[in-house]
Amino acid sequence: MKEQLYAKIFKWASILLLVTSVVLLLVSFPKFNGPGEDGAVALLLNWAYIMLGLALVSVLLVGLVITAFNSPKSLIKILLVAVGVAIVVGVAYLLAPGQQPIAYNGPAVSPKDLALTETVINLAYILGGAAVLSIIVAEVAGIFRGKKA
Numbered sequence: 831m832k833e834q835l836y837a838k839i840f841k842w843a844s845i846l847l848l849v850t851s852v853v854l855l856l857v858s859f860p861k862f863n864g865p866g867e868d869g870a871v872a873l874l875l876n877w878a879y880i881m882l883g884l885a886l887v888s889v890l891l892v893g894l895v896i897t898a899f900n901s902p903k904s905l906i907k908i909l910l911v912a913v914g915v916a917i918v919v920g921v922a923y924l925l926a927p928g929q930q931p932i933a934y935n936g937p938a939v940s941p942k943d944l945a946l947t948e949t950v951i952n953l954a955y956i957l958g959g960a961a962v963l964s965i966i967v968a969e970v971a972g973i974f975r976g977k978k979a
Contacts, residue, residue, distance in 0.1 A: 847884075851877065922952035
């Protein structure tokens with residue numbers, strides 16, 4: 831019975847979000863080639879941020895609640911992964927100097943914004959390197975196990 835209730839709630843919430851998205855798109859669409867273009871873009875970007883936030887929060891909360899009911903011991907593993915992610919992001923932030931770029935002639939950008947941008951770039955480098963390293967390690971381990979490709 832609970833599953834049917836959850837399915838109905840999910841269905842109606844999805845329909846509500848979809849209808850809201852379509853209405854916002856239709857309202858802002860005529861403004862894209864006119865004087866209110868910035869407002870239309872801002873409206874759609876803010877809605878996209880809200881949708882992304884809702885998706886992240888719902889996945890995290892639902893995932894944590896389901897995990898807590900199914901296997902409370904696995905919450906410790908989730909906490910350890912969260913701490914690991916926080917450490918990696920912290921290292922990427924500490925590696926970001928936040929200095930003005932050389933030969934940049936545009937408007938001044940705050941050091942905080944530069945540091946956050948460089949943090950994201952550093953995270954891309956770290957995660958890309960980790961992906962390549964994991965592929966290499968998996969292939970080498972497969973060779974030693976006698977696994978055929």
